[in-house]
Amino acid sequence: MRGERGVFYSMTNTQNPIQRSANDPDLPDLIARCLAGDQVAFATLYERHAPGLYRLAYSILLVEQDAEDVLQESLVYAFRNLDHYDVERGAFRTWLYTITISRCRNARRRKLLPTVELPNLLAIGIEPPAPAHEAPEIRAAWQELRESLGRALGTLSPRLREAVALRYGQGLTYREMAAIIGCPQKTAESRVRLAHEQLRKAMSAADQAALQELWSM
Numbered sequence: 001m002r003g004e005r006g007v008f009y010s011m012t013n014t015q016n017p018i019q020r021s022a023n024d025p026d027l028p029d030l031i032a033r034c035l036a037g038d039q040v041a042f043a044t045l046y047e048r049h050a051p052g053l054y055r056l057a058y059s060i061l062l063v064e065q066d067a068e069d070v071l072q073e074s075l076v077y078a079f080r081n082l083d084h085y086d087v088e089r090g091a092f093r094t095w096l097y098t099i100t101i102s103r104c105r106n107a108r109r110r111k112l113l114p115t116v117e118l119p120n121l122l123a124i125g126i127e128p129p130a131p132a133h134e135a136p137e138i139r140a141a142w143q144e145l146r147e148s149l150g151r152a153l154g155t156l157s158p159r160l161r162e163a164v165a166l167r168y169g170q171g172l173t174y175r176e177m178a179a180i181i182g183c184p185q186k187t188a189e190s191r192v193r194l195a196h197e198q199l200r201k202a203m204s205a206a207d208q209a210a211l212q213e214l215w216s217m
Contacts, residue, residue, distance in 0.1 A: 024048070027092055034082050042079060049093070050075065052170065053100050059165035060104045060158065070107055074100045090179050097170070097180045101162065108158060145207055152202035156195055163191035 024030065033041035053074055058067035078085075078099055085095055156164065166177045177188040200208055 024092055031082050031085065034079065045079075046075060049096055052093075053096060056097060056100055056165055056170055057104055059169045060101075060162055061107055066107050070100060070103045073103045077103075090176075094176055094179050097166070097172075097176075098182075101166075101180055104162075105158075148203050148207040149199075152199045155198060155202045160191055160195040160198065163188065164195050167192050 030041045030045055034045065050071060054067055054071045057070040057074075058064065061067050061070065074096065078096055085092065089095075153161070153164065162181060163177065166172045166180060167174075172180070174185050174188045174192070177192075178185040181188065
């Protein structure tokens with residue numbers, strides 16, 4: 001688990017708010033250039049943030065084409081509204097994740113999306129770290145655990161899967177999660193806790209014990 005870290009930043013009277021991005025030291029310059037119509041700056045922001053946004057969208061929607069559509073919709077909206085980004089309310093990454101979560105929810109409402117079969121989800125950051133040893137018996141046990149976890153993740157509701165995707169797929173703090181999904185921090189914590197409980201119910205005692213060591217549940 002990652003320790004809590006600040007999302008909101010204090011401001012002195014001499015600082016421009018945009019000049020305090022924790023994730024993108026050059027963000028003020030990039031935003032200024034984008035607002036001036038610099039296509040290279042747009043491309044830089046796209047290349048920097050698109051992979052993470054795609055992983056988030058796919059973790060929730062589980063369909064490649066839908067995730068790609070959400071990625072494009074999210075970044076088009078963000079680029080058209082860069083002048084509305086307010087560092088006082090959170091990091092740039094948090095703002096992008098909030099937009100992406102909203103577009104994912106819209107996509108779910110537009111059509112029925114699958115809620116089971118998550119083998120690909122395990123390959124983009126949801127799974128615990130692989131064991132260091134690669135003996136045949138360890139590889140076999142690891143594969144069984146992956147399959148068990150995949151089936152268990154498939155039992156989660158969309159809201160709980162959002163929580164798992166943000167907490168473990170993106171490594172966010174509960175404070176960041178709450179800002180993105182628009183709920184109190186305690187609610188974000190509760191959703192992760194409920195996801196843990198449901199995962200445990202869906203997994204065998206042996207798999208739970210193995211997962212407990214590999215993934216700090």
